Amino acid sequence: MIKCRDVMDVMERIAPKRLAEDWDNPGLLVGSPDDEVRRILVCLDVREETAERAAAEDFQMIVAHHPVIFKGLKKLRTDLPDGRLLGALLRAGVAVFAAHTNLDSAEGGVNDVLAARIGLDPATVAPFGNADSLSESLGRVGKLPKPMVAKAFAEQVKKGLGAANIRFVSGGDHSVKKVGLCSGSGAEFIERAAFMGCDAYVTGDVRYHDAQRAAALGIHVIDAGHFATEQPVVEILAKRLAEEFGDKVEIVADDTARDFFEIL
Ligand SMILES: [Zn+2]
Structure with a gap:
């Protein structure tokens, strides 16, 4: 078993925060560095279905490319998409870490x-x-x-x-x-x-x-x-994290995500 903090340390080596653009919002965005982690889901976006999967399949942490909180958050209304998503993550005890433009540049x-x-x-x-x-x-x-x-x-x-x-x-x-x-x-x-x-x-x-x-x-x-x-990085990042942690934690690359755009 590891803690969020351990993942944050490794991610800082893979994608140092100093490489992020000024307007970006990378890092641990939901949860605490002290949260215990047995399973990590690596993905591009944290969507509602990602949060549902994390809860259902016992993931304690999501490492995503796109920050789940990006611009200033002024309310946590669970009848609106952002609040509903963050509420689901918090209720399920799922921490979220983002490596965005720092992972682009790294x-x-x-x-x-x-x-x-x-x-x-x-x-x-x-x-x-x-x-x-x-x-x-x-x-x-x-x-x-x-x-x-x-x-x-x-x-x-x-x-x-x-x-x-x-x-x-x-x-x-x-x-x-x-x-x-x-x-x-x-x-x-x-x-x-x-x-x-x-x-x-x-x-x-x-x-x-x-x-x-x-x-x-x-x-x-x-x-x-x-x-x-961007999606190809998900599998590579999951592999790199698996190399770092060995069997101390289980790491799954999300291969279920699809482009929002469909071609008709
Ligand atoms: Zn992007």
């Missing part, structure tokens, strides 16, 4: 897992860089082992992520060798990827005018969806 985190899944050569993958730091940042840039026709690369992304569908924005006739990426919602970095000389950029949550900008900049954009670009 080595071996969401973006590195994404880079591997879409076929970038791991030896070429480096942080995207930002104004403050070139060594740690949300996105990644890397190269394919061989140049690919843009739509063939898009197909490879779709297959690698097991995405039901992807959206492709053509930036012209050029093939793809250098690729920028940012898991989740990364359309804001399309320009940076273009200026860094990326042939293509992979992310989720791309909007119409982002696509327009990409086409004008001459960079292919592949919108593989917020869910599909």
